[in-house]
Amino acid sequence: MSKVLYVKANPKTRENSxxxxxxxxxxxxxxxxNPKDEITTLDLYQEDIKPLTAEMIGELFTQEDSDVRRYVKQFANADKYIIAAPMWNLSVPAILKVYIDYLVVAGVTFKYTEEGPVGLLKDKKxxxxxxxxxxxxESPAQDFEMGERYLRTILGFIGITDFTTVSTELTNVLQGEELEKSVAASIEEAKRGAKEF
Ligand SMILES: Cc1cc2nc3c(=O)[nH]c(=O)nc-3n(C[C@H](O)[C@H](O)[C@H](O)COP(=O)(O)O)c2cc1C
Incomplete structure (x- = not known):
């Protein structure tokens, strides 16, 4: 049985996202x-997750029992992650970055070695x-994309290298039937991906 963590980072509902x-x-x-697998949903907006304060940073990095570590403990305990986050200003919504700041903790999700930092999360996807x-x-705008690139890099940093993206694009450009068809094709791609995940 796998533990799956479903992280949602969009204030919208299913109907309009x-x-x-x-x-x-x-x-x-x-x-x-995978009926036996356990999926836990973490809606970052419902969670009302807050940026780390100076005090929280101190606790996160030094106190194993601190409540500030609850997100990293939950994260490290999962086997698979589903991250749902729209493109905002070429990247991910800020709330997802806030969440990631809770996850990258030396001694928990990565460690320093003489050869440099090494990710501690293994065999996850x-x-x-x-x-x-x-x-x-696709180019020419590919170089401006910083959400997928950031997530791939930071998750790779903590050891998670099995990373797949399913995107639907041009949601602000296509209209009517063309948009519907494009989104429907992306939903089908997502469903195919889920079967292999
Ligand atoms: C705050 C904000 C910033 C956005 N920035 C971009 C952007 O940089 N590039 C882009 O192509 N679309 C941008 N969009 C459009 C969204 O990516 C697009 O509407 C997408 O469908 C949002 O996902 P959703 O339908 O799940 O909410 C932005 C939308 C919002 C609300």
Missing amino acids: YTFKMSEAFVDEYQKA VTYLVARGGKYS
Whole structure:
């Protein structure tokens, strides 16, 4: 049995978020294919997660029993991650960055060695689902895309290198039937991905 952590980083609902249309389809399909697996949802907006204060940083980095470590403990305890976050200003919503600041903790998710830092999370995998208003999966705009690149890099830093992205693009450009078709194709891609996840 795998433990799956589903991290949601969008204030919108399923009905008006293309990201969530994909991610909810992914989660439903995954659960169908893996009925015994336990999926825990962490909605960062409902959680009302706050940026780290100076006091919290002190606790996070030094106190094993601190409540500030609850997110990193939960994260390290999972086997698989589903991250649903739209493209905002070429990257991820700030709330997801806030959450990541709770996760990158020396001695818990990475360690320093003489050869440099080494990730401690092993044999884990992540699927990142993202809706983007424009098209960033191909040049020339590819270089401006910093959400997927950031997540891939920071999760790689803590040891998670099995990283897959499912995106739907041009949500602010396409209209009507064309948009519907494009999103439907991305939802199908998400469902296929869920079966293999
Ligand atoms: C605050 C904000 C910033 C955005 N920044 C970008 C951007 O930099 N590039 C882009 O292509 N679309 C941008 N968009 C458009 C969203 O990526 C697009 O509407 C997408 O469908 C949002 O995902 P959702 O439907 O799951 O909410 C932005 C939207 C918002 C609300």
